[in-house]
Amino acid sequence: MRGIKDVGPAGPTALTAREKYRPRLRRTVSFRTFVKGLWENNPTFVMTLGICSTLAVTNRVANAIAMGIAVIFVTTASSVTVSLMRKITPRRIRMAVYTAIIATYVVIADRYLKAYRPAIAEQMGPYVALIITNCIIMGRAESFASANGVWRSFLDALGVGFGYTFSLLAISVVRESLGFGTLMGYPVMGNNWTPWVVMAMPPGAFLVLGVYIWFLRSISRHGHF
């Protein structure tokens, strides 16, 4: 079958030439699950979830990276746990159970950051602890992990976590360079740069986020990604 596909009439299982030469990985369910969170279901730009922390920690790139790593850890750990327990969790109290699970991982992340990266923990202030209220994590637990197997839940959470980190990075690069004239603390704008104060303040994140969403929706097909 495979050998004649290019020349013969297209049957129901026929692949177009373009599909045939794609790497196989891209067609697997696992890979699709992972990539969905990065782009199609990007938590910040598409689902507009977790905006509070996005506004708070994107003033500097280093903060955005630290927050991203913390959220990736909490999302994957809690999604895996929720998925493991999905068959024994009574439906009526599932939200309470999710909250307990998420809170546990958030406190763990917060304590270890304070113990081993005190400088970053200080910069982030209360926002690591506030990951508990980040709706991205509860969203993944409720809409995906509670209905899917462990491996797919892990990939889904990982994708969404990286998607969130990617958005934070995209916003913080603009905010730090315009608001402070630096990137990762190194000056990039030259000596005569006048910092845009609005970019260093939370409203600046709203402006940058709005412009990004506008831009991404304009270039995407059919109004969604």
Add this chain to the structure above:
Amino acid sequence: MRRPYGIGIVKRKVWIVLFLVIVVCISTGMLSAVYVHTDPIVRENERTKVQANVLELFGIPYEETTIEEIFELSIDVQIMGNDTLYRSREGSIAFEISGSGFWGKISALIALGPDLDTIRGLKVLKNMETPGLGGRIAEDWFQDQFEGKKLIPELKIIPYRKAEGPNEVDAITGATQTSRAFERIINNSTEDFRRRMEK
């Protein structure tokens, strides 16, 4: 663990409560373990942070690994009421000052010479001022200005011209409120401190 069909409503309710109790117990257990493990490290971090700040304030050189030794050798810690005083070998005294800034509380460490009216150093510990404007009080160029300034008759942060006098420092352009608040905090707390030391 899946519940069999036909389970009674009372049993089901008991199971729900029991399940939540079990989940919370496991979670609490994990958190206690994490706390026991990290607490000494977190406390240690906080202590070395304070020590590093004090050493920096007195201009005593140190390295990350030797903070504690150098601190023990060169600083005497003394508790006075609610304040902790840090005395260096030359008789300078450092202590924490705080007060309300433009947006929120500002706290700083200040070091005074033995005469109590010359500033030896200043380091802002916490502030919630506008980032990029008032927040710049935590930057080195601003803090370094205070070294050697006189607190008699009072310290002045000058917004409208170049600071010239021995008791004057430059304000931050665009952060008049923060500069004014900071000036007030320094003057009030040092005056208060001098009064208590004279007693």
